[in-house]
Amino acid sequence: MAFAMIPLSQWPCCCCFVLLMMMMMANYAESIGVNWGTQAAQDLHPTMVVQMLKDNNISKIKLFDSDHWTVKFFAGTGIEVMLGIPNDQLSRLTKYGNAKDWVKENVTSHMYDGGANIKYVAVGNEPFLKSYNGSHMKTTFPALQNVQKALNEAGLGDKIKATIPQNADVYDSGSDGPSAGDFRDDIRDLMVDIVTFLQDNKAPFLVNIYPFLSLYENPDFPVEFAFFDGGSRPVQDGNIQYTNMFDANLDTLAWSLKKSGTPNVKIIVGEIGWPTDGNINANTRLAQRFYNGFFRKMATKKGTPLHPGNIDVYLFSLTDENAKSIAPGSFERHWGIFGYDGKPKFALDFTGQWNSKMPVGAKNVQYLPPQWCALKAGINTSDDRIPPNIDYACRQSDCTSLGYGGSCNKIGTRGNISYAFNMYYQMNNQDVEACDFKGLAEIVKKNPSTPECPFPLALQSFGIRLNAGIVLSALTTFLVSIALF
Ligand SMILES: *[C@@H]1O[C@H](CO)[C@@H](O)[C@H](O)[C@H]1NC(C)=O
Ligand SMILES: *[C@@H]1O[C@H](CO)[C@@H](O)[C@H](O)[C@H]1NC(C)=O
Ligand SMILES: *[C@@H]1O[C@H](CO)[C@@H](O)[C@H](O)[C@H]1NC(C)=O
Numbered sequence: 353m354a355f356a357m358i359p360l361s362q363w364p365c366c367c368c369f370v371l372l373m374m375m376m377m378a379n380y381a382e383s384i385g386v387n388w389g390t391q392a393a394q395d396l397h398p399t400m401v402v403q404m405l406k407d408n409n410i411s412k413i414k415l416f417d418s419d420h421w422t423v424k425f426f427a428g429t430g431i432e433v434m435l436g437i438p439n440d441q442l443s444r445l446t447k448y449g450n451a452k453d454w455v456k457e458n459v460t461s462h463m464y465d466g467g468a469n470i471k472y473v474a475v476g477n478e479p480f481l482k483s484y485n486g487s488h489m490k491t492t493f494p495a496l497q498n499v500q501k502a503l504n505e506a507g508l509g510d511k512i513k514a515t516i517p518q519n520a521d522v523y524d525s526g527s528d529g530p531s532a533g534d535f536r537d538d539i540r541d542l543m544v545d546i547v548t549f550l551q552d553n554k555a556p557f558l559v560n561i562y563p564f565l566s567l568y569e570n571p572d573f574p575v576e577f578a579f580f581d582g583g584s585r586p587v588q589d590g591n592i593q594y595t596n597m598f599d600a601n602l603d604t605l606a607w608s609l610k611k612s613g614t615p616n617v618k619i620i621v622g623e624i625g626w627p628t629d630g631n632i633n634a635n636t637r638l639a640q641r642f643y644n645g646f647f648r649k650m651a652t653k654k655g656t657p658l659h660p661g662n663i664d665v666y667l668f669s670l671t672d673e674n675a676k677s678i679a680p681g682s683f684e685r686h687w688g689i690f691g692y693d694g695k696p697k698f699a700l701d702f703t704g705q706w707n708s709k710m711p712v713g714a715k716n717v718q719y720l721p722p723q724w725c726a727l728k729a730g731i732n733t734s735d736d737r738i739p740p741n742i743d744y745a746c747r748q749s750d751c752t753s754l755g756y757g758g759s760c761n762k763i764g765t766r767g768n769i770s771y772a773f774n775m776y777y778q779m780n781n782q783d784v785e786a787c788d789f790k791g792l793a794e795i796v797k798k799n800p801s802t803p804e805c806p807f808p809l810a811l812q813s814f815g816i817r818l819n820a821g822i823v824l825s826a827l828t829t830f831l832v833s834i835a836l837f
């Protein structure tokens with residue numbers, strides 16, 4: 353009974369220590385941030401998002417733009433905000449005057465007493481992705497410099513830092529482990545200039561790390577290495593053993609920074625997460641395993657071998673986004689810890705204390721009436737008018753749950769058709785004309801959902817933020833009809 357051996361006089365101290373540990377742990381969730389992307393047919397209202405963050409002790413949010421209407425709902429909440437600048441704005445910001453106007457309109461205007469707590473500006477989003485063929489190579493760094501300069505001149509430079517969210521593909525490690533890492537050859541000089549600038553301005557390096565994508569892109573990737581519970585053959589790098597991809601990846605960046613002469617630039621993980629649908633490895637079971645392993649690791653505040661200590665992270669993502677590009681894969685619309693409607697998908701424990709419970713979902717969510725679009729009763733599923741209509745519905749809406757490994761892959765032919773029709777109908781705000789499909793479809797009041805495969809109901813829109821994709825397709829239809837007549 354080693355326990356009984358502790359002299360009575362030491363008990364209070366011992367309790368203090370335990371209490372202190374508990375307080376530190378409880379605080380952990382408060383240093384978690386989350387990304388909120390809004391590429392969906394309908395988005396949650398920002399006040400609902402603010403409430404969700406508060407209810408789950410999430411204290412930081414990263415946005416992908418700086419929409420004034422959205423940002424103002426974060427005023428007075430204490431929630432730390434990272435604004436985003438989309439890649440298509442970068443070339444404009446190579447002119448200092450434009451950067452100055454950007455800061456004035458999108459930052460300074462929120463800087464009143466009780467305004468928004470803006471802490472970072474993310475300039476571009478993964479601008480050096482190989483798939484962009486170098487399109488943003490000339491504009492990104494000048495835009496970063498101009499935005500920071502404008503922040504400095506507005507007297508905000510000490511509090512607000514500009515940085516660039518980078519994909520982990522800006523550095524390579526080769527097969528020799530993290531210590532062989534360095535920035536990618538084709539952008540190395542540019543990256544050295546950027547990280548030197550970040551160091552001079554005490555700004556962080558933002559990196560997005562995705563073990564899921566390593567697994568998705570490489571069928572030989574050792575599955576266990578993507579998670580945090582060991583079981584995979586460790587990567588030996590000198591004296592260091594890496595047992596998970598996150599540590600190895602982050603340390604490859606740490607080595608790259610070291611080799612660029614900027615070892616002290618702070619690293620922030622700008623995106624990390626696991627999708628739950630649209631691929632054989634994208635499901636709630638693996639997402640739960642990934643997140644809980646990650647939160648337990650974060651709660652120890654040990655960091656990685658080369659970057660010890662607490663690491664700030666932004667989870668990707670808050671909610672699903674049914675209008676995102678699926679160029680990367682069908683899973684791309686399913687990164688949410690919460691569904692499109694703010695419902696939690698699985699139990700987890702942000703504090704890493706093995707005490708998983710369902711996170712608190714969005715409150716006061718307003719749906720459109722409980723009605724769905726389905727294949728009309730009596731129509732034969734082999735009717736040859738069906739394939740082109742499905743094709744149309746799926747291209748204009750979201751059928752990513754129907755594919756192999758998706759949550760709706762086993763609902764049968766009839767279910768497949770109705771699912772596609774319904775997605776189109778809901779994403780078009782239950783417009784009656786969006787449930788016609790040449791007379792093949794009908795509106796039904798009986799919920800066609802199955803336990804594995806919910807048929808979504810649209811959210812009420814706010815009429816303020818119009819979905820760019822839908823506006824665009826409406827515009828195209830309009831132009832096409834003009835051309836025809
Ligand atoms: C948030 O933190 C408060 C105070 O530390 C705690 O009482 C509450 O249970 C936490 N909520 C969640 C969802 O973790
Ligand atoms: C402010 O941000 C919005 C949204 O990101 C953008 O459309 C607008 O052009 C920006 N304002 C200026 C003056 O650059
Ligand atoms: C990059 O180049 C490839 C091959 O030439 C092309 O298919 C792709 O559309 C290009 N991407 C961009 C963003 O320009």
Ligand SMILES: *[C@@H]1O[C@H](CO)[C@@H](O)[C@H](O)[C@H]1NC(C)=O
Binds near residue numbers: 733734
């Ligand atoms: C549907 O059409 C196929 C092919 O034309 C036919 O073989 C089948 O019997 C039809 N099913 C029903 C329920 O009418």
Ligand SMILES: *[C@@H]1O[C@H](CO)[C@@H](O)[C@H](O)[C@H]1NC(C)=O
Binds near residue numbers: 755761763764765768
């Ligand atoms: C439903 O559609 C998916 C995706 O196109 C396909 O993989 C699946 O085989 C279909 N199921 C049936 C029964 O037609």
